[in-house]
Amino acid sequence: MRDGLLSFTQEAMHFIDGEFTSGTSGKTFDNISPVTGKKIGIVHEGLQPEVDAAVKAARDALHGDWGYMTTAARAELLHAVADEINRRFDDFLEAEILDTGKPKGLASHVDIPRGAANFKIFADLVKNVPTESFMLDTPDGFGAVNYGVRKPKGVIAVISPWNLPLLLMTWKVGPALAAGNTVIVKPSEETPLTTTLLGEVMNTVGVPKGVFNVVHGFGPDSAGAFLTAHPDVDAITFTGETRTGEVIMQSAAKGLRQVSMECGGKNAGIVFADADMDKAIEGTLRSAFANCGQVCLGTERVYVERPIFDEFVSRLKAGVEMMKLGPSDDPETSMGPLISQEHKSKVMSYYKLAVEEGATVITGGGEPEMPDALKGGAWVEPTIWTGLAEDARCIKEEIFGPVCHIAPFDSEEEVIKLANDTKYGLATAIWTENLTKAHRVARHIDVGLVWVNSWFLRDLRTAFGGSKASGIGREGGVHGLEFYTELTNVCVKL
Numbered sequence: 001m002r003d004g005l006l007s008f009t010q011e012a013m014h015f016i017d018g019e020f021t022s023g024t025s026g027k028t029f030d031n032i033s034p035v036t037g038k039k040i041g042i043v044h045e046g047l048q049p050e051v052d053a054a055v056k057a058a059r060d061a062l063h064g065d066w067g068y069m070t071t072a073a074r075a076e077l078l079h080a081v082a083d084e085i086n087r088r089f090d091d092f093l094e095a096e097i098l099d100t101g102k103p104k105g106l107a108s109h110v111d112i113p114r115g116a117a118n119f120k121i122f123a124d125l126v127k128n129v130p131t132e133s134f135m136l137d138t139p140d141g142f143g144a145v146n147y148g149v150r151k152p153k154g155v156i157a158v159i160s161p162w163n164l165p166l167l168l169m170t171w172k173v174g175p176a177l178a179a180g181n182t183v184i185v186k187p188s189e190e191t192p193l194t195t196t197l198l199g200e201v202m203n204t205v206g207v208p209k210g211v212f213n214v215v216h217g218f219g220p221d222s223a224g225a226f227l228t229a230h231p232d233v234d235a236i237t238f239t240g241e242t243r244t245g246e247v248i249m250q251s252a253a254k255g256l257r258q259v260s261m262e263c264g265g266k267n268a269g270i271v272f273a274d275a276d277m278d279k280a281i282e283g284t285l286r287s288a289f290a291n292c293g294q295v296c297l298g299t300e301r302v303y304v305e306r307p308i309f310d311e312f313v314s315r316l317k318a319g320v321e322m323m324k325l326g327p328s329d330d331p332e333t334s335m336g337p338l339i340s341q342e343h344k345s346k347v348m349s350y351y352k353l354a355v356e357e358g359a360t361v362i363t364g365g366g367e368p369e370m371p372d373a374l375k376g377g378a379w380v381e382p383t384i385w386t387g388l389a390e391d392a393r394c395i396k397e398e399i400f401g402p403v404c405h406i407a408p409f410d411s412e413e414e415v416i417k418l419a420n421d422t423k424y425g426l427a428t429a430i431w432t433e434n435l436t437k438a439h440r441v442a443r444h445i446d447v448g449l450v451w452v453n454s455w456f457l458r459d460l461r462t463a464f465g466g467s468k469a470s471g472i473g474r475e476g477g478v479h480g481l482e483f484y485t486e487l488t489n490v491c492v493k494l
Helices: 003-010 048-062 071-087 089-100 104-127 165-178 193-205 223-228 242-253 277-293 306-321 341-356 412-420 435-444 477-484
Strands: 014-016 019-021 028-032 039-044 133-136 144-152 155-159 182-186 212-214 235-239 258-262 267-271 299-305 360-363 383-386 403-409 427-431 449-452 485-493
Touching: 003 039, 003 089, 014 048, 014 193, 048 155, 048 182, 048 212, 048 223, 071 089, 071 104, 071 165, 071 193, 089 104, 089 165, 089 193, 104 165, 104 477, 155 165, 155 223, 165 182, 165 193, 165 235, 165 477, 182 223, 193 212, 223 242, 235 242, 235 477, 242 258, 267 277, 267 412, 277 299, 277 306, 277 403, 277 427, 299 306, 299 412, 306 360, 306 383, 306 403, 341 403, 403 412, 412 435, 427 435, 435 449, 477 485
Parallel strands: 155 182, 155 235, 182 212, 235 258, 267 299, 267 427, 299 403, 383 403, 427 449
Antiparallel strands: 014 019, 014 212, 028 039, 133 144, 144 485, 360 383
16 A cells, blocks of 8 residues: 555545545544454544535536536546546555455456446547437428537535445446536445545546535435535435435425435346356356345345256355455455444344244354454355245345345246335346246336346446336436436527
C-alpha cells in the first residue's frame, strides 16, 4: 500500500466542490474491518450543512463549464476517469478489499474492472443515441418539424450499497455524468473508501469542481436522509434494501422528484432434469455463495427437478465444503466474511430460525473456527438447507448471506408458480439444455432479469431492474437515459 493511500484510508473525508473536507459537524465514526473486527480508520459524518454545501456545488457546476461542455468532450473526460482508475488499479483494489474483506481474485476480476468500464460504456452510449423526429402537416401546407432534445435532469443523489461499492456506485455515476448531470454520492457507511478515492481521480483528470461530490454518513438523521429530502436534488437513484427504498420514496414524493430503485430479492434458481449438471453446480455455487452471498441477484431459493434432486444436493454440498474461508490476500481463499458484525447477527438469526422452522441442514449452519488473527471478523459458514415449507420465513425473507434452500419440483407449471410465489421480482437463473423450454419458462417468471445457463453475465446495453418489491425503473443502455435525462420536444413551424 502506498504511503498516500495509507493516509487516505485512515481518514475518509467528504469530497465537496473539488476539495476534501472534514465538514463542520465534527462527527466521525469508525471504519471497521470485516476480516478482523478491528478499526482501520475513521469516517467523517455529514449532516445538513455538508449536504447543503454539496448540493450547492453540484447546482453551480451545472451552470459552469460542465453545463456548456459538448457531449464529445464529456465522453473524453469520462474515458480519462476510467483510464485513471485502471492506472491506480492497485489502489482501488486495496481500498475495496479493506472495506469489504472480499477475496482479492473476486475484486480484481469483477469490482475494479467493471467500476472503470462503467464510465467508458455509458460515455460511448450517450454519444451514439439518436432522438426522434417527425414531420407534421399543417393547414398552410408548409408543415412543421418536431424533434427531441435530451437534456440532463440536474442534480442527482446517488445512494450506493456496500456489497459491490465501486461497481454499483459507478453504474449510477457513469451514466449520470455522461448525460451531463452532476452528482452527490452517499456511499454506504460500511464502505467509504473507493468512492472517496474516486474524488482524487476526478481532480487528476480535470473534471470540473462540483460535478462529483461525496458526503459520508448514515441514513436516518444523517447524510442519507438530508440528501434525499433536499429540495434542490432533482432525482434519486438507490440500490439497497426494500424498506430503505420505501423511506426514500416518501422523501422523493415532496417535489415530485423521480426515483430509480433496485431493491431486495429472494431469487429463484431453477434446475431442470435435462440440465448440464456440471454447469448447473458451478453456476449455483456462484449464484448462492459468491461475495459471501451478499449479492442482490443471488439465488437463495433453488428448485431442482425431482429425478436429479438427490444428485444435485450431494454435489452442491461437496462444492460448498471445498470452499476455503480466509483473508483477501490468500490466493486459496474462495469466500470472505460478511460485511459487519451487525449483518452477521442477522444472518446467524436466520440460521437458527431455519432449524426451528424444520430445515434439514445439509452443510454449514454455524460459525467457522478461524485463526486467532481473524476471530473478530464477521465469519459465517456457507450453508445449504432442504425440507422447509414454502411459507417458512427463511423461504420468504431475504437473508443476504451465503445460504440457499433446495427443494424438488415435478413439473414446469409447478416450478413457475414456486418461483413467482414471492413479493420480490429481481432475477432468476434457469438451467436446461432444452432451448424451447428455456424461452417458454423465462417468459412466465415475474422478474426483471432471467439468466439461462449462466449467472451474473451482464451486457450493460440492456435493461436492468426489478419488479414488484425489487424496484422501480430500469437502468442500463438507453433505458438509463430515460431516467438521467429530460426529453424536450421542439416544434418548428416551417
